[in-house]
Amino acid sequence: MVLCTAQEARDLDRYTIEVLGMPGAALMENAGQNATRMLLKRFSEAKRAVVLSGTGNNGGDGFVVARSLFSAGWKVSVWVSGQVEKMSLETRAFYQVCRNMGLAVSFFDGDRKEELLTDLQKADVVVDALLGTGVRGALREPVRCMVQMVNEAEPGFVLALDAPTGVDTDTGAILGEAIQADLTVSFATWKWCHYLLPASEFCGEVRVVDIGMPEEAIHHQPPQTWVNDPSLWHDHLTPRSPWSHKGTYGHLLVLGGSKGMLGAAYLSGMAALKSGVGMVTIGVPHGQEASMATKVTEALVWGWPDEGSGLFIGDFPSDWEERFSRFHVVTAGPGLGRFSGEKAWLERLLHCTDGPLVLDADALNILSSDLSMLQFRKKPTILTPHPGEMARLIGGTVKDVEASRHRVAKELAEKTGATIVLKGSFTVIAFPDGRQVLNGTASPALAKAGSGDVLTGVLGAFLAQGIPVESAAPMAVYLHGMAGRLAVRSSDYSVLASEVIDNLGNAIHQTL
Ligand SMILES: NC(=O)C1=CN([C@@H]2O[C@H](COP(=O)(O)OP(=O)(O)OC[C@H]3O[C@@H](n4cnc5c(N)ncnc54)[C@H](OP(=O)(O)O)[C@@H]3O)[C@@H](O)[C@H]2O)[C@H](O)CC1
Numbered sequence: 001m002v003l004c005t006a007q008e009a010r011d012l013d014r015y016t017i018e019v020l021g022m023p024g025a026a027l028m029e030n031a032g033q034n035a036t037r038m039l040l041k042r043f044s045e046a047k048r049a050v051v052l053s054g055t056g057n058n059g060g061d062g063f064v065v066a067r068s069l070f071s072a073g074w075k076v077s078v079w080v081s082g083q084v085e086k087m088s089l090e091t092r093a094f095y096q097v098c099r100n101m102g103l104a105v106s107f108f109d110g111d112r113k114e115e116l117l118t119d120l121q122k123a124d125v126v127v128d129a130l131l132g133t134g135v136r137g138a139l140r141e142p143v144r145c146m147v148q149m150v151n152e153a154e155p156g157f158v159l160a161l162d163a164p165t166g167v168d169t170d171t172g173a174i175l176g177e178a179i180q181a182d183l184t185v186s187f188a189t190w191k192w193c194h195y196l197l198p199a200s201e202f203c204g205e206v207r208v209v210d211i212g213m214p215e216e217a218i219h220h221q222p223p224q225t226w227v228n229d230p231s232l233w234h235d236h237l238t239p240r241s242p243w244s245h246k247g248t249y250g251h252l253l254v255l256g257g258s259k260g261m262l263g264a265a266y267l268s269g270m271a272a273l274k275s276g277v278g279m280v281t282i283g284v285p286h287g288q289e290a291s292m293a294t295k296v297t298e299a300l301v302w303g304w305p306d307e308g309s310g311l312f313i314g315d316f317p318s319d320w321e322e323r324f325s326r327f328h329v330v331t332a333g334p335g336l337g338r339f340s341g342e343k344a345w346l347e348r349l350l351h352c353t354d355g356p357l358v359l360d361a362d363a364l365n366i367l368s369s370d371l372s373m374l375q376f377r378k379k380p381t382i383l384t385p386h387p388g389e390m391a392r393l394i395g396g397t398v399k400d401v402e403a404s405r406h407r408v409a410k411e412l413a414e415k416t417g418a419t420i421v422l423k424g425s426f427t428v429i430a431f432p433d434g435r436q437v438l439n440g441t442a443s444p445a446l447a448k449a450g451s452g453d454v455l456t457g458v459l460g461a462f463l464a465q466g467i468p469v470e471s472a473a474p475m476a477v478y479l480h481g482m483a484g485r486l487a488v489r490s491s492d493y494s495v496l497a498s499e500v501i502d503n504l505g506n507a508i509h510q511t512l
């Protein structure tokens with residue numbers, strides 16, 4: 001499902017209306033009707049609604065909802081935030097229809113607070129059709145006042161059309177005041193505010209409804225961002241052929257597991273096996289080899305020279321070229337640790353990995369000292385930072401990262417040519433060509449040490465099976481989030497990374 005900036009939504013609108021010839025009023029009628037349908041699904045018998053309409057097209061949607069609820073037997077009153085002269089053509093038309101049908105339509109300019117407040121307090125449902133993607137800057141009167149009155153009246157149920165009034169639909173910022181909605185019905189596409197904090201907390205449940213916009217419009221004006229769902233990559237998740245064998249599904253090398261951090265590499269390796277890779281080799285410093293060998297059964301263990309330190313400080317193993325030729329994908333980072341000569345070590349790894357390379361955890365921290373190491377990479381490189389690692393990669397703070405996750409991810413992807421998987425409540429996947437995928441299946445159960453190691457293993461496994469990074473990254477993030485949810489037995493508090501691994505199979509099965 002596509003996610004749009006306000007401009008992209010306007011471009012889609014314009015293309016649909018001006019090039020494909022779809023009347024704007026038809027889109028508005030569909031928008032209003034489908035929003036009404038969402039409401040009638042929640043309220044079986046007729047209720048009392050107050051519709052707050054702006055003078056733009058969001059307001060127009062509101063007039064359609066008002067008329068449809070009225071026709072369904074609801075008691076409806078409409079309050080308009082501006083004068084008729086300011087209304088857009090379509091909005092004015094649907095305003096007129098409400099007048100012709102005898103609906104109570106009042107104009108609010110701040111001096112009829114008592115009447116509006118009484119209306120709001122009597123309402124079962126308030127429909128917020130004041131502002132949508134056309135909002136610009138801090139709320140101006142009387143819109144601000146109306147928003148404040150709705151929040152003070154605390155109505156039983158608030159439906160926001162397209163977006164709650166008072167949120168910046170592109171950045172997710174709050175523009176002074178914002179409607180606290182129970183349900184937001186978005187038209188045709190998702191908007192950024194549905195997925196960015198703090199706006200997403202004002203949206204309540206978000207549903208996207210069709211408004212009759214032909215698919216052709218979206219293919220012709222493809223926005224840059226998609227919300228992750230199996231339709232983006234399901235053709236890579238197919239039942240397995242009975243003739244396949246372990247060689248069919250690739251060989252992954254996991255590098256990590258330094259002293260005191262053996263478990264991270266172990267989790268990555270096991271997660272990879274549970275995600276269908278044919279073979280896994282876990283490369284650990286020589287001193288860790290014995291203990292890793294006792295932990296794993298299904299994975300091979302490869303000891304790296306460590307001069308007794310339990311770290312990767314030695315030179316590469318003498319047979320590394322022959323070995324590397326067997327691996328389809330390398331992931332480096334889970335429990336990699338910091339060590340003297342780390343930069344040269346990483347540079348050499350970048351050089352000698354001629355397949356996809358996933359860098360996580362300390363590999364990212366080493367990389368952040370000099371991003372130019374990536375510039376000659378020809379094969380896909382995927383960085384999987386959490387906000388702290390991202391802050392180091394961009395030379396900023398976690399606050400900078402969290403303030404606009406999608407922008408920092410997009411900029412780093414375009415700057416380095418790497419695919420960026422910026423983990424968090426809504427993981428953002430940014431590709432070097434500017435496209436982005438936003439993932440909504442995260443769960444608080446994943447907020448625990450080790451879940452990042454698991455994701456690295458899942459991602460490495462899909463890449464090693466030959467799935468292109470454009471699909472492997474969204475697929476790994478989606479299934480990892482889903483496995484986290486499936487792992488919750490008692491509460492989000494007590495899910496272990498190893499339990500997430502145990503649920504990868506269920507997540508894959510359910511998605512299959
Ligand atoms: N394809 C689609 O997504 C469709 C969307 N539809 C609906 O259309 C709106 C976008 O409509 P638009 O007219 O572009 O803008 P809005 O209605 O959201 O708002 C414009 C009016 O709001 C006033 N405004 C803007 N900023 C502020 C502010 N900070 N405070 C107060 N008022 C503000 C603006 O007044 P100006 O004086 O600035 O001109 C306008 O009056 C979209 O969200 C959907 O709901 C279509 O109906 C169907 C297709």
Ligand SMILES: [K+]
Pocket residue numbers: 058128129130131132160161162163164165
């Ligand atoms: K709105």
